[in-house]
Amino acid sequence: MRYTWSVAPRAAARLVSALALALAGAWGAACGDEPRTRAAAPPVYVPDASVVPDAAPAAAxxxxxxxxxxxxxxxxxxxxxxxxxxxxxxxxxxxxxxxxxxxxxxxxxxxxxxxxxxxxxxxxxxxxxxxxxxxxxxxxxxxxxxxxxxxxxxxxxxxxxxxxxxxxxxxxxxxxxxxxxxxxxxxxxxxxxxxxxxxxxxxxxxxxxxxxxxxxxxxxxxxxxxxxxxxxxxxxxxxxxxxxxxxxxxxxxxxxxxxxxxxxxxxxxxxxxxxxxxxxxxxxxxxxxxxxxxxxxxxxxxxxxxxxxxxxxxxxxxxxxxxxxxxxxxxxxxxxxxxxxxxxxxxxxxxxxxxxxxxxxxxVAPIAREAVGSLAAPLRRAESLAGESALGAVVADSMLAATAAAPALADVALMNSGGLRADLPAGELTYGAAYEALPFANPLATVSLNGGELLGFLESNLSSPLQVAGMTYAYDPTAPAGARIAAADVVIGGAPLSLAGTYRVTVSAYLFDRLAIGTGKVTSGEDLDAFVTYARARSPLAPPATPRITLR
Ligand SMILES: [Zn+2]
CATH class of the missing domain: 3.60.21.10 (Metallo-dependent phosphatases)
Known part of the structure; x- marks a missing residue:
């Protein structure tokens, strides 16, 4: 397509820009109206005659x-x-x-x-x-x-x-x-x-x-x-x-x-x-x-x-x-x-x-159909009042199981609810269903945090409470930010969190980016693989018997 410029293109463009800027303010008030023709901005070129359909009515x-x-x-x-x-x-x-x-x-x-x-x-x-x-x-x-x-x-x-x-x-x-x-x-x-x-x-x-x-x-x-x-x-x-x-x-x-x-x-x-x-x-x-x-x-x-x-x-x-x-x-x-x-x-x-x-x-059919385990009860993303989901808890369990041994040596695992993308029904668990629940293939990372750092990370995520394994926590949503969880509200291995203690914490790479602290990082596989391995070994899977996240 060729165009014949009626004026030099750059000069014309500047003209159009200037007019548009001058008009932009006035148009701001036109929000909600049908788009209108810009009367003040003349066309800056004429098209080839050949591209204009012959018998078109002028107004169409x-x-x-x-x-x-x-x-x-x-x-x-x-x-x-x-x-x-x-x-x-x-x-x-x-x-x-x-x-x-x-x-x-x-x-x-x-x-x-x-x-x-x-x-x-x-x-x-x-x-x-x-x-x-x-x-x-x-x-x-x-x-x-x-x-x-x-x-x-x-x-x-x-x-x-x-x-x-x-x-x-x-x-x-x-x-x-x-x-x-x-x-x-x-x-x-x-x-x-x-x-x-x-x-x-x-x-x-x-x-x-x-x-x-x-x-x-x-x-x-x-x-x-x-x-x-x-x-x-x-x-x-x-x-x-x-x-x-x-x-x-x-x-x-x-x-x-x-x-x-x-x-x-x-x-x-x-x-x-x-x-x-x-x-x-x-x-x-x-x-x-x-x-x-x-x-x-x-x-x-x-x-x-x-x-x-x-x-x-x-x-x-x-x-x-x-x-x-x-x-x-x-x-x-x-x-x-x-x-x-x-x-x-x-x-x-x-x-x-x-x-x-x-x-x-x-x-994909044979891959999706493969049975990798079973569920005694549905694992859903629906959260309790305190923000715990059955799926989140069991996925965190699988992350902890995948990283508890050397070299990661995890004490606890934390999972973000946003990474859980589908509920799992009771009965046979297929690879396809597990994939729908965890589609991001997030690598796992285990790092050492002191008790204060772990407490701070839990607190800073309370708008969407972190799902946990190997620990429980309680919080007061009405307290001011920074004071919603106390060390005594976090229990790891049967004991209250020690602010000076050191804990090995497994998170997805997504959460690790947000954590941005921790030492002795060990990476180990992806969340989906950890979950599938856990299902193969521990089925039938079931929601935890007692809540891990509660309101204080
Ligand atoms: Zn997007």
Whole structure:
């Protein structure tokens, strides 16, 4: 596509920027209105005559459909709870809505914390399925970095896993979609790890897609997985790119941002919005017409600060269809609207994606079905008033069992509730079910803490009390922070905690990052392996007979 510039591009871009900045304040008050045409900003170029359809009525806009997805999390299969989703149906809905000018894009966390069918294959299944579904571009999410940058680059470019090899086929081709990462740089080179943006041309429209993950990604990801990477603030990153993007003739910007809010209404509503996305939308430049957000796993469809702001929830159960309208002559953006649609099964599944998904389903079936033990009673994540869960207690038991012997010599184990992702029903325990409960493959670390450090760590986590093994504790939630647990409230090996004593404490690598203290670190395997080994040896598993966490 060629464009003839009516004025020098850089000068034009500066003009557009200046006008946009001047107008941004006035538009701030327009929150909730339909996006409006920017009357004061004239088009800065005229498109080739050949790209303007001949018989189009002057008033009819050129329409582009942006189909958007976030937080797919390797969900090749439909949700058992909602009956929605399934990659082959997601693809069918994408295809059905891809009439005329359209593009399918993502906003991160497409992989990571995935079900076994994708996770066992290091998410090659999700990448293949989304590629076959026609995904073109995606912003990066925090989970894309779960296994570090080299593994993410492998998913993008192809090649076999360095340890597990190619488990699903002789080779892995990599993603046909392109990740965008405007705010993630390698410290050593100063370069972004992927292109910051890509401009796609649709008839007269030139849409810049900019990809970003949340600045707080290091707080959600293992330190070892994001070592050497810098995560920049989202709005300043966008502002810095804006002149370049406008100079390249973009007539609208769609931000694929892995950050999001929550709301209380239906998937297509914007009720009681809470979280950072409204503030981000307010601070982003006016040229950003759409923010495809994610991360919160809550679907919404909002108009915020004159921007369309969407989220498709999680696991491919909802697809966002964003209609953008452009002036046929100038390519100027004239407005748009979005719709969140449930990924129902009343359409024929996409055959190409179904073939991919079926291959992974059949490969994983014997692995998922393998019995590794049994449960005398369900192990659930539901917590007592004091914050203890049956699943958390037994997982902590398995961590302690895996690390009690030399060289780790653990006295106690601590488990964060956020790492527990599925309940386990009574009866046979399969590898597949254990995997769903512990999908992060978190390495275990054992360190020495003195009694004061251990007490402080328990206290600082009371907003979501740590699950424990080898110890009990009580706390007073009404006491001021820092005084909710006393040494006498913590019992280890039958004795109250000694502030001066030394304890060997096993935690997941995720918790170890947050602990950030301790000496004599020993690492030993991963949490899932510890749990499976424990189940094989100690079944039938049952919740602890007496509570370990109580209120004082
Ligand atoms: Zn996320």
């Amino acid at each position: 806009p050129f329409v582009v459909h942006v189909l958007a997805l976030s937080d797919f999390h390797g969900a090749l299969d439909a949700s058992a709870a909602s009956g929605l989703g399934g990659a082959e149906y997601l693809a069918a809905h994408v295809a059905r809505r891809s009439t005329g000018a359209s593009i399918f894009v993502g906003a991160g966390d497409l992989v990571g914390a995935s079900p076994l069918a994708s996770g066992y294959f290091h998410d090659e299944g999700a990448v293949e399925a989304l590629s076959a579904a026609g995904l073109a571009l995606s912003g990066l999410g925090n989970h894309e970095l779960d296994e570090g940058l080299p593994e993410l680059l492998r998913l993008q470019r192809g090649g076999c896993h360095p340890v597990d090899g190619c488990r699903a086929a002789a080779t892995f081709a990599g993603a046909r979609f392109r990740y965008l990462a405007a705010n993630v740089r390698e410290r050593a080179t100063g370069e972004t790890i992927f292109a910051p943006y890509e401009i796609r041309t649709f008839g007269p429209a030139r849409i810049a897609f900019v990809g970003m993950t949340l600045q707080g990604t290091p707080q959600t990801t293992l330190a070892s997985s994001v070592a050497g990477l810098d995560f920049a603030e989202e709005v300043s990153t966008m502002n810095a790119l804006l002149p370049r993007i406008l100079a390249e003739g973009a007539t609208a910007i769609v931000l694929l941002l892995h950050q999001g809010s929550r709301q209380t209404g239906s998937i297509d509503a914007c009720d009681g919005l809470s979280g950072p996305i409204a503030d981000l939308a307010r601070r982003l430049p006016a040229e950003v017409r759409v923010v495809v957000s994610g991360h919160s796993h809550v679907a919404y469809n909002c108009l915020l600060s004159n921007k369309i702001v969407t989220n498709s929830g999680a696991k491919g159960q909802v697809l966002t269809d964003i209609e953008l309208r452009f002036d046929r002559a100038s390519g100027a953006y004239t407005g748009g609207a979005a719709r969140n649609v449930p990924v129902t099964h009343d359409v024929p599944p996409d055959p190409a994606v179904l073939a991919v998904v079926d291959r992974y389903r059949s490969l």
